[in-house]
Amino acid sequence: MTVAFVTKTNHFQGEVYDHFTDNHIYMALATARYFDNPGTKQRLRAMGGTALFQFQVAHWGNEELPVYGQPYANLQALSDDPDEAKVTLDLALKLLDKKLENLQTSAGANGRVMIKWEPLGDVIGPVRQSLQRGRSMAGIALMVLLASVAVAFATRDRGADQHRPQPGRPTRATAGPPRRSRPPRVGAGTTI
Incomplete structure (x- = not known):
C-alpha cells in the first residue's frame, strides 16, 4: 500500500x-x-x-x-x-x-x-503469491539448461578445431614418417 x-x-x-x-x-x-x-x-x-x-x-x-x-x-x-x-x-x-x-x-x-x-x-x-517459487525454480532450470548447451557447444567446437588441418601447418600425411620414440637413456642407474 x-x-x-x-x-x-x-x-x-x-x-x-x-x-x-x-x-x-x-x-x-x-x-x-x-x-x-x-x-x-x-x-x-x-x-x-x-x-x-x-x-x-x-x-x-x-x-x-x-x-x-x-x-x-x-x-x-x-x-x-x-x-x-x-x-x-x-x-x-x-x-x-x-x-x-x-x-x-x-x-x-x-x-x-x-x-x-x-x-x-x-x-x-x-x-x-504462490507462483513465485515455481517461477524461480523454472528460471534456475532454464539457466542451467542454457549453460549446459553453451558448454557442450564450446567444448565440441574446441575438440573439432584440434582435428581440423590448420592453414600453414603440414598435416600428418605430408609431414613424413611418424617419429620413433627414443630408446631409454643409459645412465648411472642402468647396467650393461
Missing part, C-alpha cells in the same frame, strides 16, 4: 496535493524511523501484527537534487496467510495515525491543520 502525506485545507476546494512543505518530508522520514525502531516492531507484534512488515519512504529527492515531489511511503506486510498480512497492515496504519498525531500535538500543532496520510490509488488487498 502506498500513502501520501497531505494537509487538508479549507482555503481551496478539496485537498492540495501539489503544495507541500518541508514538514511533510520531515514527517515521512520521522515515521520511517519510528517503524524501523525495534521497539515499534515489538509493539506491532504484541498488538497481533505477526506478518513481516516494512515501511519505506520514497519520492522525496536526494542529496544532489532538491526535493522534487511530495513524499510517499510504501507499507508492505508479507505473509503466507492473507488474513495475517491484512491484520498487520491495519494495525500498522493505526500506529501511523497515532504517531502522526503525537508528533504534531507535542510540537504545539492544533487539530485544524495537521499532516495526515491518505492512500494513493486503489488499495489492493493481500495477494497470495
Whole structure:
C-alpha cells in the first residue's frame, strides 16, 4: 500500500496535493524511523501484527537534487496467510495515525491543520503469491539448461578445431614418417 502525506485545507476546494512543505518530508522520514525502531516492531507484534512488515519512504529527492515531489511511503506486510498480512497492515496504519498525531500535538500543532496520510490509488488487498517459487525454480532450470548447451557447444567446437588441418601447418600425411620414440637413456642407474 502506498500513502501520501497531505494537509487538508479549507482555503481551496478539496485537498492540495501539489503544495507541500518541508514538514511533510520531515514527517515521512520521522515515521520511517519510528517503524524501523525495534521497539515499534515489538509493539506491532504484541498488538497481533505477526506478518513481516516494512515501511519505506520514497519520492522525496536526494542529496544532489532538491526535493522534487511530495513524499510517499510504501507499507508492505508479507505473509503466507492473507488474513495475517491484512491484520498487520491495519494495525500498522493505526500506529501511523497515532504517531502522526503525537508528533504534531507535542510540537504545539492544533487539530485544524495537521499532516495526515491518505492512500494513493486503489488499495489492493493481500495477494497470495504462490507462483513465485515455481517461477524461480523454472528460471534456475532454464539457466542451467542454457549453460549446459553453451558448454557442450564450446567444448565440441574446441575438440573439432584440434582435428581440423590448420592453414600453414603440414598435416600428418605430408609431414613424413611418424617419429620413433627414443630408446631409454643409459645412465648411472642402468647396467650393461
